[in-house]
Amino acid sequence: MVFNEKITNPAELRHVQGRIELYWIYTSGEAGDVFFKKLRDEGKFTASKCRKCGHVFFPPRIYCEFDFSETEYMEISGEGCVLAFSVISYDSDGNRLEKPEIYALIGMDGTDGKIIHLLGEIEPENIETGMKVVPVLKPKDQREGKITDILYFKPVS
Amino acid sequence: MVRVAVVGAGYSGFNANSPDLSWKEITYEAAVRAYEDAGINPRRDIDAVVTCAEDFWEGFAIFDEFCPDQLGGVLKPTFTVTADFLFGLANGVMLIKSGLAEIAVVEAHSKASDILTFGNVVKFAYDPVWLRPVGRGHPFYLAALEKSYYSNLRGYCDYTYAEVVAKNRKNGRLNPDAPYSADLTADDVLSSEPLFYPLRKLEIAERSDGAVVFVLAKGDIARELNPEPVWIDGVGWNSETSNYDTMSFTAVYAMKAAEMAYDMAGIENPAKEIDVAEVDDRFAYKEVQHIEALKLAKAGEVDELLESGYFGRKGEIPVNVSGGSLSVGNLLEATGAQKALEIVLQLRGEAGRRQVDAEIGVAQVWRYLPTATGAVAVFSR
Ligand SMILES: [Zn+2]
Numbered sequence: 001m002v003f004n005e006k007i008t009n010p011a012e013l014r015h016v017q018g019r020i021e022l023y024w025i026y027t028s029g030e031a032g033d034v035f036f037k038k039l040r041d042e043g044k045f046t047a048s049k050c051r052k053c054g055h056v057f058f059p060p061r062i063y064c065e066f067d068f069s070e071t072e073y074m075e076i077s078g079e080g081c082v083l084a085f086s087v088i089s090y091d092s093d094g095n096r097l098e099k100p101e102i103y104a105l106i107g108m109d110g111t112d113g114k115i116i117h118l119l120g121e122i123e124p125e126n127i128e129t130g131m132k133v134v135p136v137l138k139p140k141d142q143r144e145g146k147i148t149d150i151l152y153f154k155p156v157s
Numbered sequence: 158m159v160r161v162a163v164v165g166a167g168y169s170g171f172n173a174n175s176p177d178l179s180w181k182e183i184t185y186e187a188a189v190r191a192y193e194d195a196g197i198n199p200r201r202d203i204d205a206v207v208t209c210a211e212d213f214w215e216g217f218a219i220f221d222e223f224c225p226d227q228l229g230g231v232l233k234p235t236f237t238v239t240a241d242f243l244f245g246l247a248n249g250v251m252l253i254k255s256g257l258a259e260i261a262v263v264e265a266h267s268k269a270s271d272i273l274t275f276g277n278v279v280k281f282a283y284d285p286v287w288l289r290p291v292g293r294g295h296p297f298y299l300a301a302l303e304k305s306y307y308s309n310l311r312g313y314c315d316y317t318y319a320e321v322v323a324k325n326r327k328n329g330r331l332n333p334d335a336p337y338s339a340d341l342t343a344d345d346v347l348s349s350e351p352l353f354y355p356l357r358k359l360e361i362a363e364r365s366d367g368a369v370v371f372v373l374a375k376g377d378i379a380r381e382l383n384p385e386p387v388w389i390d391g392v393g394w395n396s397e398t399s400n401y402d403t404m405s406f407t408a409v410y411a412m413k414a415a416e417m418a419y420d421m422a423g424i425e426n427p428a429k430e431i432d433v434a435e436v437d438d439r440f441a442y443k444e445v446q447h448i449e450a451l452k453l454a455k456a457g458e459v460d461e462l463l464e465s466g467y468f469g470r471k472g473e474i475p476v477n478v479s480g481g482s483l484s485v486g487n488l489l490e491a492t493g494a495q496k497a498l499e500i501v502l503q504l505r506g507e508a509g510r511r512q513v514d515a516e517i518g519v520a521q522v523w524r525y526l527p528t529a530t531g532a533v534a535v536f537s538r
Contacts, residue, residue, distance in 0.1 A: 007177045015176065017273075018216065026285040058402060059287050065398055084309065086301030087354035088294035092276035100354075103291075103298040105306060105401075113402040116302065118292050124354070129309060148290050 028145075031060045034073055036145040043137055045078035047111045058113025080106040080153070082131045083114065087124045100124070106133060106153060120152030132156045161253045162379035162386035163371050163536070164260075165195025166501050168494075170367020171485050173336045174270035180215070184266050184368040185227040191370035192229070196382055197260065199229030203372070204258035206230035208237045209245035209265040209490045213278050216271065228264055228370065241265065241522045242369060242494035243532035247392035249373045259375045265491035266368035275364065283527050288401070297353040297361065299401075299527050304442040305355050306406045315355065317460040318441040319346035322359055322483055324463070325438055328470055329480025331511035337363050338484040360441040365486025369494035371501075387504045390517075390535045391424070393417025397529035404529045408443070411450035411521055414533040418519070419452075422535040427452040432515035433503050434474060435496035437523040437531070438481040447521055448476060451533070475513045478503070493522030497534055504538040 007013060028036055035046045048071035049056045050064035057064070057071060064071055085104040091097055102119040104127075119127065120136060133153040143149040167190025169183045178186070192199050208224040217223070221237035224230070234257075238245045242265035252258040272278060279296040283289040292298075308314070320343045329338025346359045353361075379386040395413035397404055415427070424430050434453060438444035445459045453474050454462050462468060468476040479485060479499040488495050500518035502508045517537045524530040 010176065013176045020216070024285075028286050032286055059400075065400070065403060084302045084305035086298045086305060086356070087351075088292075088298045088301070089352045089354075090276075090295045090297075091293045092280050092295055093274065094276055094295070097293065101292045101294040101298075103294060103302060105302045116288060116291065116299070116401055129305075146290065147287055 029062075031062050035060050036149070039137070039149055040143040040145040043140065045076045045135070046073050047076045047108065047113060048073050056111040056113060058108045058111040058115065076108060076110045078108070078135045080108040080115070080133060082119070082127065082129050082133060083107045084129060085119060085127050102127070104133070104153065117150055118152040119154070121154040159254045160376035161250045161373055161389045162376065163389060163501050164374045164379050164382045164386050165191040165197065165372030166369070166498055167191030167194055168367060168369045168498055171334045171336060171365045171488065171495065172367065173363070173365055173486065175268070175366040176270075180266055180268035180271070180368075181223070181227040183268065183366065184264060184370070187266070187368035187370040188228050188262075188264070191262070191372050195372040197372065199262070203229065203233060203260050203262050205252050205261045206233055206235040207245040207248050207252070207261065207263045208235070209240060209242045209263070210237055211239055211490055213281060214267070214269070214272065214489050224264070228262055230262065234258075240530075241490050241492060241524060241532060243392070243497060243520060243522045243534050244394055246371065246389070246497060246534055247394055247532060249371070250389055250392050253373060253375050259378050261373045263371045263373060264368065265494040267364070267488040267491045268366050269364035269487065269489055270366050272364075279526050295353065296526055297356060300440045301353045301356040303406045304440065307442060307446060308355075310407065311457045313445060313460050315347060316343060317445060317463060318360055319343035320463050321438065321441040321444045322346045324469060325444070325477045325481040325483040328478050328511065329484025331509070332480045332484065333509075335480040335484035336365055337486055338480050356440065362439040362482040362487040365488055367488055367491060367495070369491055369498050371497070385538065387501045388537050390537050391418035391420070391422030392532070392534050393419075393421070394532040395530070401527070408446035408450040408523070408531070410529045410531045411447050411523065411533065412452070414531050415451045415519075415521065418533040418535050424517070424535060427519075428454065428474070431474060431517055431519050433478060433500065433513055433518040434476045434521070435479060435481070435499045435518070436476060436521045437492065437496070438477055438483050439487050439492065439523070439525065441483065443523060444477065444481065447523070451519060451521055470511065470513065478508075478511050478513055493520060493532060496520040496522060497536070500536045504536055
């Protein structure tokens with residue numbers, strides 16, 4: 001039947017529309033807790049260093065993925081340099097954004113790690129890879145201990 | 158040593174949409190064709206079924222419960238691999254090599270046109286604490302960042318990726334099942350707007366629907382079913398890490414997967430021994446990364462080879478002669494299935510007007526954004 005009696009009138013075709021509405025809490029974990037509390041309360045950045053190989057992880061985590069040993073926390077400046085950037089004109093639903101967003105892969109100073117976050121206070125045509133950037137945080141009373149406490153990174157003026 | 162062969166291949170599609178059939182019916186079509194191709198009765202002959210899917214692409218949970226019937230696999234050992242078809246193929250090979258099955262079926266499909274919120278499903282795979290809440294931009298930003306980082310590292314310019322797009326979209330013109338094939342030039346690509354700078358829309362594979370079913374058999378049985386089956390000589394898979402700060406952004410996952418598959422297949426010099434390759438090109442730069450990772454060219458030398466036609470349909474090593482995902486479309490977890498299918502058709506001499514001369518072929522797939530995971534399979538005739 002499938003091969004010789006197909007529906008040829010698209011107006012007859014049926015479907016049902018559905019959606020999934022689901023909610024979670026996502027725990028930040030021990031390393032995330034250390035990072036986000038320090039960011040919220042003191043505006044400071046935390047990385048973690050492997051006790052065995054010395055790799056400095058950012059984002060911080062409690063174990064080293066290279067040799068599976070434990071890490072220790074260390075404070076870093078939160079500054080870094082742009083390793084790559086992209087200028088995005090559409091949101092996740094495919095709608096044009098009023099103003100394009102600039103995402104950047106940023107190498108974090110004093111670490112072997114990176115962050116992916118937004119760039120601000122700069123136009124796309126003025127961005128260069130290797131450019132030094134610093135984080136801009138929400139005012140302290142508005143910080144919630146989330147990655148969005150960092151508004152964006154901006155070039156060093 | 159037990160050898161494993163592909164004794165049947167069937168597919169349905171590939172189309173930009175398919176509102177007349179449910180995903181199960183598309184799969185059923187592909188399965189009927191595969192069993193006819195293999196000359197077997199699935200209710201009698203198959204020992205195990207492997208399906209490949211990801212719940213979020215399907216829109217419902219516990220996908221594996223939905224799959225025995227349309228494959229003739231009711232009351233048989235069945236499991237789902239939450240990954241691309243090539244990972245399922247590796248599992249099928251293991252089932253047969255271990256002696257748990259003599260005939261095994263591997264399936265993957267895409268009903269991508271059913272997904273109304275594709276960007277959000279992709280974003281749902283991003284780290285919910287560190288990455289997903291950052292900005293409102295389309296998750297293609299991660300591919301754009303990787304393209305930018307990788308290009309700087311290698312010194313490739315946009316013209317190279319535009320050539321990949323032009324090559325693959327043109328190759329697709331000879332493939333009747335390539336809905337996005339087009340007669341494009343590299344200049345057409347370069348003059349299109351970079352909506353996800355530095356990625357242009359034309360560098361991104363659009364979505365498509367379809368299903369692929371393979372019937373695998375143990376060597377002696379394979380020869381009984383088909384005197385000239387296509388052999389699976391090697392399979393490999395690899396994951397780098399889930400962390401963007403330690404990912405290579407140079408497709409090391411594909412290199413490691415290829416090394417595993419080549420080692421199993423006894424391939425020592427891939428650039429000399431591989432006759433045809435289908436690689437993941439769901440973003441044009443990914444094809445370039447994957448050509449390097451499969452060791453079909455040295456790192457940093459793909460641009461010149463591409464320009465010389467080395468990877469063209471009539472070149473030394475045709476890459477994505479099917480038109481690739483850029484022409485056929487992004488088939489989600491069936492992406493590697495379309496690539497393996499093309500290699501099987503090429504090795505059987507059943508590739509029609511796009512037929513190339515090949516004895517050994519390789520299929521490779523990446524697990525899409527935001528992963529650094531992939532699989533490789535080597536086939537021969
Ligand atoms: Zn370590």
